[in-house]
Each structure stands twice: as structure tokens, then as C-alpha cells.
Amino acid sequence: MGSPTKLTTWQKLTEHKQEMASVNMTSLFDADPKRAEKYTAQAAGWTLDYAKNRASEKTLALLTELAKEAGLETAIKGMFSGAHINNTEDRSVLHIALRASQAQDTLMVDGVNVLAEVRATLKQMETFVAQLHSGEWKGHTGKTITDVVSIGIGGSYLGPKVVAEALTPYKKDGIKVHFVANIDGSDITGKLKQLNPETTLFVISSKTFGTLETLSNANAARDWFLSNGGSQENVSKHFAAVSSNVKKAVDFGMAKENIFPMWDWVGGRYSLWSAIGLPVAIAVGMDNFYALLDGAHQMDEHFRTTPFEENLPVIMGTLGVWYINFHNAQTHALIPYDHYLRAMPAHIQQLDMESNGKANLLNGDGVATDTGPIIWGGAGTNGQHAYHQLLHQGTRLVPVDFIAPLASHNPIGEHHTQLFANCLSQSQALMVGKSLEQAKQELRDAGATPEQVDAIAPHKVIKGNRPSNTLLTDKMTPATVGALIALYEHRTFVQGTIWGINSFDQWGVELGKVLGTDIYNRLVSDSDNSALDASTQALIKAFKKAQS
Numbered sequence: 001m002g003s004p005t006k007l008t009t010w011q012k013l014t015e016h017k018q019e020m021a022s023v024n025m026t027s028l029f030d031a032d033p034k035r036a037e038k039y040t041a042q043a044a045g046w047t048l049d050y051a052k053n054r055a056s057e058k059t060l061a062l063l064t065e066l067a068k069e070a071g072l073e074t075a076i077k078g079m080f081s082g083a084h085i086n087n088t089e090d091r092s093v094l095h096i097a098l099r100a101s102q103a104q105d106t107l108m109v110d111g112v113n114v115l116a117e118v119r120a121t122l123k124q125m126e127t128f129v130a131q132l133h134s135g136e137w138k139g140h141t142g143k144t145i146t147d148v149v150s151i152g153i154g155g156s157y158l159g160p161k162v163v164a165e166a167l168t169p170y171k172k173d174g175i176k177v178h179f180v181a182n183i184d185g186s187d188i189t190g191k192l193k194q195l196n197p198e199t200t201l202f203v204i205s206s207k208t209f210g211t212l213e214t215l216s217n218a219n220a221a222r223d224w225f226l227s228n229g230g231s232q233e234n235v236s237k238h239f240a241a242v243s244s245n246v247k248k249a250v251d252f253g254m255a256k257e258n259i260f261p262m263w264d265w266v267g268g269r270y271s272l273w274s275a276i277g278l279p280v281a282i283a284v285g286m287d288n289f290y291a292l293l294d295g296a297h298q299m300d301e302h303f304r305t306t307p308f309e310e311n312l313p314v315i316m317g318t319l320g321v322w323y324i325n326f327h328n329a330q331t332h333a334l335i336p337y338d339h340y341l342r343a344m345p346a347h348i349q350q351l352d353m354e355s356n357g358k359a360n361l362l363n364g365d366g367v368a369t370d371t372g373p374i375i376w377g378g379a380g381t382n383g384q385h386a387y388h389q390l391l392h393q394g395t396r397l398v399p400v401d402f403i404a405p406l407a408s409h410n411p412i413g414e415h416h417t418q419l420f421a422n423c424l425s426q427s428q429a430l431m432v433g434k435s436l437e438q439a440k441q442e443l444r445d446a447g448a449t450p451e452q453v454d455a456i457a458p459h460k461v462i463k464g465n466r467p468s469n470t471l472l473t474d475k476m477t478p479a480t481v482g483a484l485i486a487l488y489e490h491r492t493f494v495q496g497t498i499w500g501i502n503s504f505d506q507w508g509v510e511l512g513k514v515l516g517t518d519i520y521n522r523l524v525s526d527s528d529n530s531a532l533d534a535s536t537q538a539l540i541k542a543f544k545k546a547q548s
């Protein structure tokens with residue numbers, strides 16, 4: 001596909017943006033008493049209220065038309081049938097297969113039934129998790145395992161970490177799961193200090209088994225094991241791996257039966273549903289891991305079969321395009337009002353920014369539009385006492401997704417009602433704002449003099465008309481957490497398809513890896529750096545001086 005700007009609907013939306021320029025969201029509610037009801041849709045345990053958007057009936061119809069004209073229907077079919085939609089790497093994109101194996105028997109891709117492979121790996125995980133939880137798995141001195149440390153980075157870290165944290169209430173007793181990612185030695189050193197090498201098992205998660213951070217941390221973990229009573233022949237009792245590079249994992253010391261496969265049709269940021277999710281399965285048990293997969297599968301089915309007008313990923317994806325491309329929104333905030341979901345924005349940030357942070361169309365031409373926004377956010381209510389100021393009164397338009405469960409896992413006192421009230425009041429305030437007259441009246445009521453009223457009132461004005469979605473679910477469970485993450489995966493795909501980019505490669509990250517090696521070599525040698533820019537030369541010098 002070429003540039004979306006050439007699509008007829010893109011032109012129509014450009015004109016329509018002018019029509020909407022003077023329309024306030026509150027007037028859309030006044031004009032249509034059924035607006036809230038009309039702009040609510042449901043899927044896989046989630047209800048999306050998207051009424052608080054700068055979108056009329058015409059806007060939404062045009063956005064649906066845009067998705068169709070951009071070829072989204074064909075793209076969805078392509079993904080679910082295993083077509084090589086990752087064109088720059090000539091690969092299928094099949095994270096959806098990882099959660100379909102309970103519901104479906106066959107998905108033939110390039111002559112292989114991928115669901116049979118997925119099912120076999122799930123069985124392998126079942127055995128492994130059962131051995132750990134029953135205490136059957138023993139460390140080299142015959143003790144049972146009490147701690148599992150997952151070592152990985154990027155997609156081999158964030159997804160599992162965020163989901164394990166989101167499912168804290170479902171954690172099984174007995175085994176504590178830890179995560180190490182950073183090449184900064186403080187990360188692993190801090191973790192190892194709390195652990196006993198006789199009762200600790202490391203899971204090295206790396207699709208390639210070639211990532212610097214993960215290999216450095218895996219080596220540090222093995223050194224720690226070997227210098228605290230372990231021996232090379234016992235490494236296999238304390239190390240397992242998830243990787244598509246079996247040879248490298250075996251060379252490290254893992255037993256073949258403790259190496260879980262990965263496939264080239266799963267991108268790192270979409271891999272938590274594969275054996276990369278092993279730390280999650282260990283933390284919450286296979287029953288809950290299957291429920292997580294099932295929730296995601298429900299969302300997949302919704303995405304695959306529901307008309308675009310009621311399709312959550314399509315609605316959220318196209319509204320995002322509306323703000324990014326027609327309102328110049330540079331960022332998009334995710335604000336979960338749920339403590340256990342507090343790290344979710346970081347996972348969606350990786351998912352979306354690594355997928356859609358692209359400047360070339362599928363055909364190689366440069367894009368003519370903005371693509372992926374900066375994704376950020378954090379837990380409510382904490383953010384209300386920090387960055388919400390900018391959301392309400394700043395100069396930038398930041399569309400927000402509010403995410404909240406109706407019931408808490410920890411219903412103490414009035415906490416949950418207060419939490420929920422804050423969530424609703426934020427989206428309300430963003431839309432309604434506060435007029436100059438209201439601000440003046442408030443000040444008068446508080447006894448301010450006319451001079452004070454005139455001086456202070458403008459600072460209290462909140463323009464309002466700022467858009468948000470609200471996603472509600474009964475409770476955060478493995479199934480609803482799975483569905484939520486799948487929703488954002490598909491939302492990313494919807495936007496990537498409309499922009500005509502490949503959401504499934506990540507060549508930009510590769511450059512950083514190459515340059516990192518070059519600088520490392522310069523830091524540890526007496527190389528001639530005179531060809532480098534002066535700033536980098538000076539920084540290298542500073543480091544070398546500190547080491548001498």
C-alpha cells in the first residue's frame with residue numbers, strides 16, 4: 001500500500017476536521033441524549049466508553065471507512081491465516097496462534113501445523129511448572145526450588161514482568177519469581193543478594209540467545225552459581241532457557257529438555273503468550289496462564305469477526321489516527337486505575353513504539369504523515385498529583401485511555417470507591433473543563449476582591465474538550481488482563497495498517513546494538529578516536545580517565 005494521504009477518505013477527513021473545529025464534545029452530548037449508550041462497545045469482558053471523543057457520527061463513519069479503504073479487512077485475514085505480513089523479514093505474524101491452540105486444532109503455515117507446536121510447548125511448560133510446584137525439581141544439593149529468576153530484556157522481559165505483576169492476587173505460594181533485565185550490574189547484584197544458589201533456578205529468556213544484556217546477566221548468574229558451591233555439570237539443574245537458538249543454550253549448559261522453543265513468527269514484544277511467559281506460569285500456575293491465553297483469544301476472535309463499527313481495537317485505533325494525524329497529537333497516555341496494572345503503560349509503550357515508530361511505507365517509500373505516537377502513562381491516582389496538570393491545562397492535546405476494574409481485589413474501607421471516583425472525575429474534567437465565568441464565580445464565593453478575581457480567574461480556566469476513552473471490566477483476572485493486552489496489540493496493528501507501515505520489524509533497535517559494540521571496543525582499547533565527533537571523544541576520555 002502507498003501513502004494513506006492518497007486515500008479518498010483521508011481527504012474527506014481533512015475537510016471534516018475543519019467542520020469539527022468549532023464543535024465542543026459537550027455539545028455533542030447535548031445534541032444526542034443517546035450518545036453515551038451509542039458509543040459504548042463490549043468485548044472479552046471489557047466495556048469501552050468512547051463517547052468522550054471529538055467525534056460525531058460522521059467522524060466515526062469516516063474513520064471506519066478509512067480503515068476499510070486502507071485494507072484493514074484484508075490485513076486481518078492475512079494475519080490470522082499466517083500470510084507473511086512482516087514483509088521486510090518475510091515472516092508470518094502469529095502471536096494469535098499462541099492463544100488459539102485450546103480452541104482450534106490446525107493452523108497450517110508454510111506446511112507446518114503451528115498449533116501442534118504451540119500445544120506441545122504448553123505441555124512442556126505444564127510439566128516444568130508442575131515439577132517446580134510439587135517440589136519434585138531439586139537443586140544440586142537436593143533442596144527444592146524457592147526462587148526463579150527470569151533473565152531477559154525487551155519483549156523477553158517487559159510483557160512477562162507486567163503480567164506477573166498484574167496477576168499478583170493469583171500468585172501461587174511456594175516460589176517467588178524475580179526479573180533481571182538491565183546490563184547495569186546493580187540490577188542482578190541486587191537480586192542475587194537476596195538468593196540462595198542451592199534453591200534458585202534461572203530462566204534465560206532470549207529468542208536469539210544473542211542479546212548482550214541477557215548474555216552478560218546469564219553469565220553473571222552462572223559465575224555466581226559456580227562460585228557458591230555449584231559445578232558446571234549441575235548448571236542444568238539451575239538453568240533453563242526459552243530460545244529459538246537451542247545450540248547456544250546447550251553450549252551454555254542447559255539440558256535440551258529444559259529449553260523451550262520460540263518461533264520466528266513471534267516478535268519479541270508479542271511473545272509473552274509463548275514460553276517467554278514461563279515466569280508468569282510459574283508465578284500464577286498453568287491454570288491461570290491458560291486463562292490468560294483464553295482471554296487474549298476472546299479478544300482475537302472479537303477483532304477477527306466483529307464489524308468495524310463495534311470492534312474495540314478498530315474503534316480505538318482509528319480514533320488514535322484521528323488525533324495523531326488530524327489534530328497533531330504527539331503522545332497518547334494510558335492511565336490504569338489499578339495498582340497491579342501500574343507497569344502496563346511500559347509494556348504497551350514497547351509494544352506500540354517498537355511496532356509503529358517507523359518512517360517508511362511497506363513499499364519502502366518514506367511516509368508523508370506522522371506515525372506512532374509517544375506512549376506514556378502510569379497509575380492513577382498517583383499521576384493526578386503530578387502530570388495531570390499538563391493534561392488539563394497544558395498546550396498539548398493528549399488523548400487518554402483510562403482503565404479501571406469495577407471491583408478491587410483488596411476492598412478495604414472506601415479505597416476502591418474513591419479510586420473509581422477519581423478515575424471518572426478525571427475524564428469528566430478533561431471534557432467539561434472550567435470556564436472563565438465559573439472561575440470568577442468560585443473566587444467571588446470564596447470572598448476574593450474584584451481585583452483578585454480578575455487577576456486570578458484566567459489561571460483557573462480549564463479549556464476542556466480533551467478526549468478520552470474509558471475501559472471498564474468487572475475485575476482484573478487472568479482472562480481480562482489477557483484480553484486487555486491483546487486489545488492493545490490489535491490497536492497497534494490497526495494503526496500500522498492504516499499508515500501502511502510494517503508494525504513487525506525493529507531495525508531501529510538493531511542500529512543501537514551495533515553502535516554499542518563499537519563504543520565498547522573503544523572504551524577497552526587504545527583505539528584512535530579522532531574520526532569521532534568531539535562530544536563522543538570527550539565522553540570516552542572521561543570514562544577511561546575514571547577507570548585508570
Ligand SMILES: O=P(O)(O)OC[C@H]1O[C@H](O)[C@H](O)[C@@H](O)[C@@H]1O
Pocket residue numbers: 153154155156205206207208209210211214267268269354506509510
Ligand atoms: O529475546 P531476545 O532475542 O533476547 O531479544 C530481546 C529484545 O531485543 C531487541 O531489543 C528487540 O528489539 C526486542 O523486540 C527484543 O524483545
